[in-house]
Amino acid sequence: MELNYQIPRPALIWTLAAVTLVLLPQSIRMPIWISVVALLCVSWRALIHNGKLDYPSRRVRVVVVLFTLIVSLSQIRNIGIGLDSAASLLALGFVFKLIEMRKKRDIYVVISLCFVMSMVAFLYSQSVLTTLYVVLVITVTMAAMIALNRSSSAANHSGTAKLAMKISVQALPLAIVLFIVFPRIAPLWAVPMQTGVNSTGVTDEMSPGDISQLARSAELAFRVQFEDAVELAHEQLYWRGLVLDQFDGVTWRRTRNSSSYSRAASLANSRISYEDRVRTLGESVNYNVILEPTQQPWLFGLHLAEDINDEFFSGRNFELFNDGRITQRLSYDLRSHLQSQTDFLLLSSSRNRNLELPDDVNARSLEFARELRASVSTDREYVNSVLAHFRMNQYFYTLNAPLLGANRIDEFLFDTMAGFCEHYASSFTYLMRAAGIPARVVVGYQGAEMNPYENYLMVYQYNAHAWSEVWFEGEGWVRFDPTGAVSPTRIELGVQEALRDDPAFMEDDLFSAAIFGGVGWLNTMRLRLDAIEYEWNQLVVNYDEEVQLELFEGLLGEVTKQKVIILVATLALILIVTIGFTVINIERRIQRTPINRFYLRACKELAKVNLVRRRGEGPIAFRDRVCAERPEFAEVLTELTGLYVELTYVEKSVSETQKKAELQALKAVYAKLKTEMPVLAGLRRAG
């Protein structure tokens, strides 16, 4: 017969609160029915406590297990084995454990699971906010543990909460130390991360409407910080992503004749050595980019970005690729030569690719291009006249471009005359190719917002942009931005200014920052928050094995085995000493009265001349011994001892002022002893 253990009410309340808090951030990502099941379980457990419901019967439990099994299998079938399916399976098991939480042991299991589950949040986000939230969850979980172990008479919620907070704060220094020194070990296994998540940002295909879709989003794409406080003008900030050189009449694509993401292919592509293709001119700028996860392998950088740490490989057209999709925030250092020129020599295969046009469409445009090319003498002049065409005619820069039919370029150029950057880049490139000039579309971002608090740039999804590169004999690829011809504001001041009155701009974000950008203090707060987030990413999220090693090298010089051992030993020692002191302080804090302090100080003085008061020796006995051994001290010590005994052992009622006066007298005698000390000590030596 097992004892019917009743979980204490405060412990149950705290535990259920912890469970709810743990599941709250995940409920956003998990299917809605899991949240419903969780809510049911939490209320069921609360009702069990109140005696309204009973623990689940064996049959119910079997059903629940089967249910979980089926659900998990179906999830794996639908979205594959990944973080989401694993997280929801864990959450289900976790909430079902609640309803069969009978004994103390069970509640410990649930509390331990709370700690594990709270860590799941970090798999999705490592922002400051998440961290603070997890700290809150851990504190509440700790409170549950405290409530479980407190006697019911001492249990009041605020006391429990205070103790939990105290413990959390005390754990903070240890957490920081462990964060800094704990070895970063590569995981032995990995869960495929967030398979179900759509990629974000600029893609390797551009159809009309793609980028204008991005412009509706105020999500952050990446942050950039320049070295040496370099400041570039807004119109110089072309964050190059991918080069698209295949056009089928609707969509611009990247050529992927051989899988261009692989290292081998990229090596094969650069048959002409890098030095031969590039002529670097002018000063270079160094900068660090922190890219938000895109679920795509490509990276963004300024013109001719060179990866300083040699972590990535570059594509044929000087694009940068990561080895694998970017599923976590990625920080990388780049160097760009803004004035450099590339590809003076164009291989015939490459030239052909960049001249290719779809057949049988856009006849009007082809005609227009040929006529215009015939009217001018050089390719340069042709480019300028095309740009002038955009500038002179009633072209309109808008997010809500009208739908286009089969002859897209024709319709846009001559009929609708309204579009977003992709329309301009696309048609411009088409016109170039139609006139026999190699040209291609480049997608990426243009512009940025400065964060004055930490001096870095913020690039948002609405900064997404497309422009063109045109190849000239002797000059290589040259960047042209037809959007600049239509809407100079877009390039010089940014998309926010250009689309100020366009209701579609950032319409996905109801409370978007940019809409409230006009409100001064809100904007300040937004920038400050972002600055904090930025610092957090720099200092905490990016703290990996390399940074750790660098930090240690900075502190200790070269990291050797001995140094590591010494460091670890020192830290362990500090830890032990701290804990020791804490324990001693908790045990008892010795508070001496001022009288005792002065007496002990006097004893210390005497100890200097080898008159040590033994442990346990009373003041009178000590005085008698000193008088016998060193009569020269008799006078002053008798005075001191008399006063001390009078003050310490004679019980009498005295006023505060009297007490002060007495203490003053003792001080005076102590001072006298101190001044006479050398003389008296000298007496003995002389004698």
Add this chain to the structure above:
Amino acid sequence: MLSANVEKITPSQVELVDTKLSQQVQTTVAEVGKALLGKDHQIRLALCCLFSGGHLLIEDLPGMGKTTLSYALAKALGLSYKRIQGTSDLLPADILGISIFNQTTSEFSFHPGPIFSQLVLADEINRTTPKTQSALLEAMEERQVTIEGETRMLPEPFFVIATQNPVTLAGTYPLPESQLDRFLMRLRLGYPDQRAERELLEMNTERDKVEAVNQCLSLEDVIAFRRQSAEVTTSDSLLDYVQRLVAFTRGKDEFHFGLSPRGSLAIMRSAKTWALMCGRNHVVPEDVQAILPSVVEHRLRATSDDEGHSGASLVQRLLNEVDIIE
């Protein structure tokens, strides 16, 4: 070895303040000292015990002057005095008294035993059987005896000075801890020093020396001492010190058991009397240290010790390791 400890732990000098009481003590000590040479400190402790209203146990080898001390004390204090010689066939009735049928009056008449006197010397208490021991010890605690249903009060003041041979000797019934606890102090006399022994050898027999002791305190003086010692003050610092001493004996592996609250009360009571005897109206740590060995030794026992003779070294630890200032 048994008696060598006393000198070592006595504080260097007893500091005396000239008061009427301290002078009285001084003369008494001198008077008793006539009979027991060179044992002033032990005499002083014995007086302290009696002035505190406690019973005294003197433990030493035969022939060390245990009986002499008790005789001399009784004479100097002018108390009525009876002696019980402990043997294994001594019965409780031999101590407490007995009712005898008087044939002339045809009535039982009570013949009080030796317990009905102000000072009882129970010699060799550990040679009597436990039954007799407990009768005596009960009387000590209750200060009254019940014989044949009738409760009789013992005289006031009532002191018992018991002597015992160290229990390691043959034919003894060692007193259990609970009964040892009834004695406020346990004294050891120890061998006399060279000078005192020489003096002793030059003099006549012991009996003559006790004869020479004159009464120097009255019953009223003794009662006055007991009353005044209760008025001696103790400061917080001193109480802290005593508490630390007591706490030191508790919960430690080497102490078989810690001091009981009765033990700490005994310390305070004796220390107050000691302070009064030194002519002070407040207790200083030296007072506590002076009486501590005799008050505490028989209440402590080391874990490793089976026979109860480790108290002295434990008290030495107490004195050496517990500082007067925390």
